[in-house]
Amino acid sequence: MMADSRLLGPPYRVFDFYVPITNFPLSKPSSSDPWEDFSNVFRREHQPLPQGWADVFGPLRKGTVDDCLIVGQLGLSLDGRVATESGHSKYINGPAGLVHLHRLRSLVDVVVVGVGTAIADDPQLTVRRVSGPQPARVVIDPKGRLCADARMFADNGVRRLLITEERTRCTAPAGVEVITLPKIDGQFAPSAILAALAGCGMRRMLIEGGADTISRFLVAGCLDRLHVMVAPIILGNGGPGIVLPSLDRADQAPRMPVRVHKIDDDVLFDCDLSAQRVALGIAKKST
Numbered sequence: 190m191m192a193d194s195r196l197l198g199p200p201y202r203v204f205d206f207y208v209p210i211t212n213f214p215l216s217k218p219s220s221s222d223p224w225e226d227f228s229n230v231f232r233r234e235h236q237p238l239p240q241g242w243a244d245v246f247g248p249l250r251k252g253t254v255d256d257c258l259i260v261g262q263l264g265l266s267l268d269g270r271v272a273t274e275s276g277h278s279k280y281i282n283g284p285a286g287l288v289h290l291h292r293l294r295s296l297v298d299v300v301v302v303g304v305g306t307a308i309a310d311d312p313q314l315t316v317r318r319v320s321g322p323q324p325a326r327v328v329i330d331p332k333g334r335l336c337a338d339a340r341m342f343a344d345n346g347v348r349r350l351l352i353t354e355e356r357t358r359c360t361a362p363a364g365v366e367v368i369t370l371p372k373i374d375g376q377f378a379p380s381a382i383l384a385a386l387a388g389c390g391m392r393r394m395l396i397e398g399g400a401d402t403i404s405r406f407l408v409a410g411c412l413d414r415l416h417v418m419v420a421p422i423i424l425g426n427g428g429p430g431i432v433l434p435s436l437d438r439a440d441q442a443p444r445m446p447v448r449v450h451k452i453d454d455d456v457l458f459d460c461d462l463s464a465q466r467v468a469l470g471i472a473k474k475s476t
């Protein structure tokens with residue numbers, strides 16, 4: 190028997206397919222990797238983005254609340270984990286998902302991680318899988334736990350910053366700028382972290398993990414967007430994804446506008462959190 194489409198309602202929405210970089214439309218190629226041209230166009234706010242790409246990266250061009258745009262990212266397994274029980278997370282996402290992360294890095298002024306990630310993964314936080322500008326790198330390390338030889342502190346010509354508490358003894362190498370903040374209710378207010386970075390000239394910021402750090406920014410209303418890249422793997426027990434205060438009922442959970450993109454085998458949920466984003470007290474430029 191044929192199903193009656195009137196009873197079934199409209200069909201499922203087809204994913205917006207992430208356009209492969211090889212299809213990137215360019216009138217005059219000026220570099221070998223077209224991503225470099227894209228990252229230049231992206232920064233010229235009044236120049237339209239090429240079709241197909243505006244949907245993915247357009248929301249990251251400008252904040253709607255103030256002059257800052259804050260995007261968080263997490264790579265998640267199907268069972269909602271960001272790492273195995275031993276803390277291993279390289280790599281949950283497939284190669285295309287990792288390229289997306291490097292594209293994000295190349296579009297922001299600064300990449301921020303918590304010290305848990307800096308110690309567990311020793312990430313470089315550089316742009317390597319595409320051509321594009323290198324962002325500044327920041328670690329939130331209140332107790333000064335990160336060693337001086339951490340790869341994110343390596344000098345490659347960009348600013349490196351350490352956010353810590355007053356009177357903490359840090360072993361950051363020469364050239365790393367140290368910002369001290371007071372703790373309020375046992376932590377640095379995420380808005381104070383962002384305001385301090387904005388004071389250093391940063392406007393577009395990527396909070397790259399881990400889950401603890403992202404959760405703190407989320408609870409504090411300090412993200413405009415959250416990119417959750419879900420990979421078709423099941424990790425079993427391990428590091429949880431976002432951890433927030435519990436709710437009694439599922440229907441109390443905030444539901445947000447989302448754009449969904451399929452990136453090879455991974456699925457990107459680009460969540461719009463601008464409705465709950467707090468203002469940072471940074472003046473918004475008139476356009």
Ligand SMILES: NC(=O)c1ccc[n+]([C@@H]2O[C@H](COP(=O)([O-])OP(=O)(O)OC[C@H]3O[C@@H](n4cnc5c(N)ncnc54)[C@H](OP(=O)(O)O)[C@@H]3O)[C@@H](O)[C@H]2O)c1
Pocket residue numbers: 262263264265270271272275276277278279281302303304305306307309310329330331332334375376377378379397398399400401402403405428
């Ligand atoms: N799948 C992914 O996308 C992804 C991404 C990144 C990391 N990871 C994995 O996640 C694990 C590490 O993440 P994690 O959640 O345990 O740690 P994390 O978020 O990297 O770091 C958390 C720590 O950073 C400090 N911190 C962050 N925000 C702070 C604030 N507002 N105020 C004060 N201190 C703050 C605290 O340090 P103190 O404890 O010193 O106070 C906190 O315990 C690793 O296994 C890594 O492999 C996965």
